[in-house]
Amino acid sequence: MCEVLTQPEQVIDYMNILDIAFKAATVCIAGFNVFFAVKIFRLKDKKDETEKERDRKIQLLKTLVLDHNLKNYHSIFDNIEMQLASLQQPNLTNEDKQAIDTQIADLFIQLRSKFYDSLLAIDDNLYESIKIKADALQTHFTETIFDPGINLTYMPKYDELISQKMTTTKTEIIKKLFNYRG
Numbered sequence: 577m578c579e580v581l582t583q584p585e586q587v588i589d590y591m592n593i594l595d596i597a598f599k600a601a602t603v604c605i606a607g608f609n610v611f612f613a614v615k616i617f618r619l620k621d622k623k624d625e626t627e628k629e630r631d632r633k634i635q636l637l638k639t640l641v642l643d644h645n646l647k648n649y650h651s652i653f654d655n656i657e658m659q660l661a662s663l664q665q666p667n668l669t670n671e672d673k674q675a676i677d678t679q680i681a682d683l684f685i686q687l688r689s690k691f692y693d694s695l696l697a698i699d700d701n702l703y704e705s706i707k708i709k710a711d712a713l714q715t716h717f718t719e720t721i722f723d724p725g726i727n728l729t730y731m732p733k734y735d736e737l738i739s740q741k742m743t744t745t746k747t748e749i750i751k752k753l754f755n756y757r758g
Contacts, residue, residue: 629758630757630758631758632758633698633699633756633758634756634757634758636697636698637695637698637699637702637753637756640694640697640698641691641692641694641695641698641753642753645690645691645694646691648686648687648690648691649687649691649749652683652686652687652690652691653687653742653746655683656680656683656684656687656742657742659676659679659680659683660676660680660717660738660742662676663676663721663728663729663734663738664728664729664731664734665729666729670722673721673722676721677717677718677721677722680714680717680718681714681718684710684711684713684714687710688707688710692706692707692710699756699758702752702753702756705752706749706752706753709745709748709749709752710745710749712745713741713742713745716737716741717738717741720737720738
């Protein structure tokens with residue numbers, strides 16, 4: 577009979593232990609839920625902040641560069657194209673070529689100051705990538721102008737080394753600007 581009495585006591589002890597374990601598990605689960613809720617809130621807040629900054633940069637690009645300075649971009653490239661067209665004249669001296677190269681260099685300085693310097697306010701990497709493209713184009717023009725083996729009065733050669741190179745670079749710069757995602 578003694579044995580019968582101890583079994584219900586054991587069941588009660590197991591029930592108490594199970595009840596305590598259940599309550600402890602509930603407290604742990606609630607603690608984890610609070611921890612993860614705070615963690616998710618912070619991550620979402622940081623993501624929202626990053627998106628707002630990205631949107632701000634895209635808006636700056638649109639306002640500062642595309643709305644106000646794109647006209648400078650096109651007019652300066654038109655002026656560069658007019659200067660380069662004078663290379664098609666036969667029998668240019670080195671002084672003539674030097675004068676044309678100097679005018680082109682001045683136009684590239686204008687391009688930088690009136691167009692892509694404003695990109696520094698938006699994104700240093702975007703500025704650098706466009707600066708590299710513009711500098712490479714200017715270097716290409718200078719090397720082509722002074723290369724004695726290149727006859728720029730021959731129209732197919734002029735188109736290949738001057739017109740196509742300029743068109744390609746202009747397109748790449750515009751593509752970089754319109755692909756910018758902040």
